Amino acid sequence: MHLQTKSELGNNWSCTALSFAMAFDVNVSSMTATFGHDGSRVLDPYVADPAGRQGFHVQECVFYGLAIEKTCTPFEIVPVSQVSQVCCNLGSEERLNYAEYLIRHYRGVIIGHTRPCDHAVAFDQGVIYDSSTENFDGSPVVTLQDLIEDVGIVPQTIWVVGE
Secondary structure, three states, X not given: OOOOOHHHHOOOOOHHHHHHHHHHOOOHHHHHHHHOOOXXXXXXXXXXXXXXXXXXXXXXXXXXXXXXXXXXXXXEOOOEEEEOOEEEEOOOHHHHHXXXXXXXXXXXXXXXXXXXXXXXXXXXXXXEEOOOOOOOOOEEOOOHHHHHHHHOOEEEEXXXXXX
């Protein structure tokens, strides 16, 4: 895994692209060149950085992955299905255990909630790599509770990256 930080790009709105770049084992500059933008465009000047910036959509990263023959499979921590105005939460203890299994045994990206906005981190075999830190040793994660307490992210979607 090619570890990278936001300081390399000199901005605070590239966690999604950086996390996918690490999971893909490529340099983020090759991704931004393909995207044709660096995510810096201000979309809402009344919203504080980084939330007011264009940033990078996860779909851009998925398309890039396809171009380099990588798969990106999403796993929602608490999936919800809505049919005819009836909402069904499909979450369970078993799903949480499976999410922990994916983090411990695969490589990918976790997108979740932090304050003040959402955040993305890369993971590889149970170790979390956060592009907003210079911690190249990573943070070992055994449970989702560790992820919440030690990394400060409440996971929403786990993207498993494969060949």
